[in-house]
Amino acid sequence: MTKTTKHTNNEQELLVKVEGLSKKFCKDLKTSLWYGIKDLITGVRGNKHERLLRPKEFWAVKDISFELKRGECLGLIGHNGAGKSTLLKILNGLINPDAGKATIKGRVGALIELGAGFNPILSGRENIYNNGAILGFTRKEIDGKLEAIIDFAELREFIDMPVQNYSSGMKVRLGFAVAAQMEPDVLIIDEVLAVGDLGFILKCFKRIDTILPHTAIVFVSHNMPMISRICNQVILMEKGLVHYQGENVSRGIDLYYHKFMTNEDSQVVFTDNSIELKKAFVEGVDKINNVYIIPWGSTVNLNFTIKNNSLLKEPYISLAIYDKEQRGIAEVLPVDQDLKIIKNKKEVTFIFLLKNIYLSKGIYNITFSASEDFGFNVYYKIHKAITIKIEHDKQIWTPFLMDSKLINVKYINNEKIIKKNN
Incomplete structure (x- = not known):
């Protein structure tokens, strides 16, 4: 990897250029050491196996190429083991690629691993100077930023305490404060922000x-709303390869979420065995891989069949809707519930009418619960009783896409109002 330190004021300056970057690892330590010895013997300038896999080897990163200019943010997404962290370590100079080339211009700040770059026996203040020096800043430059770093990290009370006594959140605060306040030309951020409050x-x-x-940012996260918020281009990696690359960030995120369209094997059930859910489906809606495809704004019927094993009380039925990040975003509470009939029946089918579904495009899971009362003494609960996919021509990353109409436009200059027909 090549690094240069010249800084210019060109806002569209090319700061990161990656060409055919590849890195392979060996699954077995002894075999890896043996390959290393053989490669040293064949020549220090490289070996003929740099683009070939030998037994027990695999590509962690394969043929990755991209360019990043000042003012641009690249989102690296993919499931665990996709190769994202390996790529970041190559960019930060921690490991060398087996093939390809990465050229980075200017100062590089990196938050790749929690506490990486900190000397645990030194204080937070001393580590600020160490990290600043590694970034290429003079002591005078660091002096000018010191107070801002301490204030941003909110660690003034603990800044002279050894970093080894810091919590994980405190390390993230200090690491990000140094990297961001020193304003490097290139900032590399891994999933570490997930640790902070x-x-x-x-x-x-x-x-x-x-x-x-004024900076080029490479940002890795499993939090897609974070990716969509700051990134203007994205690379979706899968098993070391590029699965999608482009400026359509929504498209990349949609493909990422598509991997979570799992089947009923992922259902989690709690039960006291008094009742059980026998069937759950959306009436009259097509299903692909156990996911019901529903156009945005639709009204649908959710059909549930309960089997009564030993319950003597009428249950209170409720539904909860969770998004792709498994965050609860809505409760479905039927106003009128009269399920007393279940006490005398072995099996009961009932239907919820879910009106005007204005959830944003994406995948959602419906959790079914039966309890003595709402949130009290649960008899039966199943996550992912029904999985739905809302379809819309626009990708929106807020939870809801509400229906509306533009009814007038007001021109401030002449106070003229143009009315629109409904």
């Missing part, structure tokens, strides 16, 4: 918004 994460993104016009 919500307030600090919001502050981090506000800081990213501030420095992004």
